[in-house]
Amino acid sequence: MFVKRGKRLITMAVVAVALPLSLPAVATAAAGPIELGVMPGTEDTSVTAIGDRGQLIGESCANGPHSHSCVAVKWDKAGRVTQLQPLPGGFAVAKAVNASGVIAGLSNLRAVLWSTDGSITQLPAPPGGSASEANGISSTGIVVGTGSTSDGRRRGLRWDSAGNVSVLAAPPLAGHYSATAISRDGRFVAGQLQADDGSFRVLRWDATGAVTVFGPDGELSWFKELNASGEIVGRTTINGRYAAVKWTADGRMIELGWINSYATDVLALNGSGVSVGMGYVDSPNGSLYSPVRWAADGTMTSLSTTGTGGNAMDIDGQGRVVGIAGNAVLWDANGVRTDLGTLPGGGYSRAELIGLDGTIAGGAVTAGGDWHAVYWPARY
Numbered sequence: 001m002f003v004k005r006g007k008r009l010i011t012m013a014v015v016a017v018a019l020p021l022s023l024p025a026v027a028t029a030a031a032g033p034i035e036l037g038v039m040p041g042t043e044d045t046s047v048t049a050i051g052d053r054g055q056l057i058g059e060s061c062a063n064g065p066h067s068h069s070c071v072a073v074k075w076d077k078a079g080r081v082t083q084l085q086p087l088p089g090g091f092a093v094a095k096a097v098n099a100s101g102v103i104a105g106l107s108n109l110r111a112v113l114w115s116t117d118g119s120i121t122q123l124p125a126p127p128g129g130s131a132s133e134a135n136g137i138s139s140t141g142i143v144v145g146t147g148s149t150s151d152g153r154r155r156g157l158r159w160d161s162a163g164n165v166s167v168l169a170a171p172p173l174a175g176h177y178s179a180t181a182i183s184r185d186g187r188f189v190a191g192q193l194q195a196d197d198g199s200f201r202v203l204r205w206d207a208t209g210a211v212t213v214f215g216p217d218g219e220l221s222w223f224k225e226l227n228a229s230g231e232i233v234g235r236t237t238i239n240g241r242y243a244a245v246k247w248t249a250d251g252r253m254i255e256l257g258w259i260n261s262y263a264t265d266v267l268a269l270n271g272s273g274v275s276v277g278m279g280y281v282d283s284p285n286g287s288l289y290s291p292v293r294w295a296a297d298g299t300m301t302s303l304s305t306t307g308t309g310g311n312a313m314d315i316d317g318q319g320r321v322v323g324i325a326g327n328a329v330l331w332d333a334n335g336v337r338t339d340l341g342t343l344p345g346g347g348y349s350r351a352e353l354i355g356l357d358g359t360i361a362g363g364a365v366t367a368g369g370d371w372h373a374v375y376w377p378a379r380y
Contacts, residue, residue, distance in 0.1 A: 032341030033328070033349060033364055033374035037081030039071055045081075045373040046363055050355035052099035052139070052184070057084075058373055059093065072105060074114075077377070084114050087122060096136045099184070104134035104143050111145050111157070113137075124165045126150075132157060135179060138186035144168075146178035146191075154178060156191050156203070169211045171203055179205075183228045190226040202234050202247065214247045221245075225269040233269040244277050246298060257300035262287070268314040272296060276303075276312035276321050283309075291323050293331075303331050314354045322351035322360050330360065330376075340376055343367070349374065 038045050039060040047058040060081065061070035072084040072092040086092035090108030097103045103114040111123040111134040123143065125132050128150025135145045141161035149155050149167065156168035156179035168179055168189065175195035182189050189205040193213065202214040202223045214232065215221030221236040230249040233256075235242055244256040244266035258264045258279045266277035273296035278289045281304075288309035293301050303321065304310055310325035319333035328340040328351035340360070342349045345367025352362040358378030366372050 033343060033362070033376055034079050035343055035364070035366070036075045036079045036373040036375060038372065039073060039081055039083055042071070044371045045073070046371070047353060047361040047373045047375070048094060049096050050353050050359055050361055051097040051101060052356040053101070054355050054357050054359035054378060055097050055101050056359075056361055056373075056375060057094040057097050057103055072107075074103065075373075075375075079375075082118065084118065085120060087112065087120060092120075093133075095134065098137045098141070099139045100141075102137060102141065104137040104145070106133035106145075109133075111143070111147065111159070113143065121163070123159050123163060126155070126157065126165055126167050134159070136182040136189075138182050139184045140186050142182060142186040144179035144182045144189050144191075156189070156205075158189065168205055169209050171201070171211050171213050173197070173199070173201065173213065177203060179203075180223055181226045183226060183230070185228060187228070188226055188230045190223055190232055192223050202232060204230060204232060204247075206230065212251065214251070214253065216253070224266055225275075227269050227271050227273070229271065229273070231269060231273055233266040233275045235265055244275075244279075244294075246273070246275060246294070248273075254298040256294045256298045258292075259300070259302075264292075266294070267312070270315045270319070271317050272319070274315060274319060276315045276323070278311045281309075291321075291325060291331075293321060293335075301335070303335060303337070313350075313352050316354045316356065316358065318358075320354060320358070322354045322362070324350050328360075328362050328364070330354075343372070343374065351376070 042060040042062045045060045056075040059070040060073050072094040086107040092107040094105040101116045109131040111132040113121045130148045132147030133145050134143050137143045143159040147157045154176040173195040177193040179191040187207045191203045193201040200220045202221050204212050219237045224234045232247045242263040244264040246254045262280035264279040266275050269275045275294045280287050281290045291303040291310040291312035312321050312323040315321045321331040328349035330338045343364045346365040349364035350362045354360050360376040364374045
C-alpha cells in the first residue's frame with residue numbers, strides 16, 4: 001500500500017512476528033519504591049516527566065467530594081516535594097524537564113518555564129495570540145508547544161533559547177495543529193493535526209522547519225513519541241482496527257507486529273528505534289492486555305509469561321523496559337524481569353517512566369488507599 005503525502009512517499013509494511021520469549025526466572029528487587037512527598041491539603045500525586053539527570057516533576061492533587069484540584073510540583077532525590085508556584089492568581093501544570101532541570105508547562109493558560117531556582121517566566125504568545133502551553137523542552141532550551149493565534153486557530157509554537165516565539169509551518173491540510181514533543185538536541189519536533197476534514201494526522205518538523213504529515217488517507221493517526229533520529233511511534237486505524245505503528249526517519253510506516261488481529265498500542269520509543277507497548281490476547285479469564293517489545297524493524301517479542309497480562313510503558317537507551325506485570329516491573333535488555341515491589345502495606349504499584357540515567361518513576365497504592373508517586377533510584 002502506497003500513500004502519497006506531499007512530496008514524500010510513505011510505505012506501509014506489515015512485519016513478521018517472532019515467537020514469544022521463554023523468560024528466565026523472575027528476579028526480586030532488593031528494595032521497594034521510595035514514596036515521593038505530598039503537598040499539604042492534597043492526597044494523590046503522580047510523576048509526569050523525568051529529566052536526563054533523574055529530576056522528577058509532576059502534580060499533587062486534592063480529591064474532594066465535589067472538586068478536583070492539583071498543583072505542579074518537583075521532588076528532590078530524597079523525595080521531598082516543592083510546589084512550582086503559578087503565575088499570580090492561578091494554577092500550573094508541569095509537563096517537561098530538560099537536562100539542566102528547567103521545567104516547561106503552563107500556568108493561567110499561558111506557556112511558562114520554571115528555572116532551577118523555582119522562579120517562573122511567562123513565554124510570549126505570537127502576535128494577536130492568547131492561550132498557550134509549553135509541552136516539550138530540549139537540552140539547549142528550545143521549547144515547543146501550542147497556542148491560539150489571532151484567527152482563533154490552535155497552532156504549533158516554538159520558542160528559541162532566548163524566549164522568542166514563532167509559529168511552526170502549517171501542514172498542507174487545513175486545521176488545528178499542535179507541537180507535542182522535541183528531540184533532546186532540538187533537531188526534530190513532533191505533533192498532532194486535527195484537520196478540518198475530520199481526520200487526525202501526525203506531524204514532524206525537521207531542523208529546517210519543514211513539516212511532514214504522517215498517517216494513511218481515510219484513517220485516524222495519533223502521535224506517541226519521537227526519538228533523536230526523527231523516528232515516531234504512534235497509533236493508527238487500519239480497516240477499523242487500532243494498530244501500533246512506527247514512522248521511520250525516511251517516512252515509511254511500519255505496522256508493529258502482533259500475534260492476532262486485535263488492537264495494539266505503542267507507548268514509548270528509544271534512540272535505537274526499539275519500541276514498547278501492549279496488545280490484547282485471549283486467556284481463560286477473557287481478553288488480557290500483554291506487554292510487548294518491538295525491534296527496530298517492527299518484529300515483536302512478548303514480555304509476558306504465559307497467562308499473565310501487563311503493559312510495557314517506557315524503554316531507555318540500554319533497552320531496559322518498565323511497566324506492569326501484576327505490579328511494577330523492570331525487564332532488562334534480555335527480557336529478565338525484576339519485580340520492583342510495593343509500598344509497605346500497599347497492594348499495587350506501577351512503573352511508568354525510566355530516565356536517561358536509569359531512574360524509574362511511577363505510582364503505588366499506600367496503606368491508606370491513596371495513589372502516591374514513587375521512584376526507584378538508578379541502581380538496577
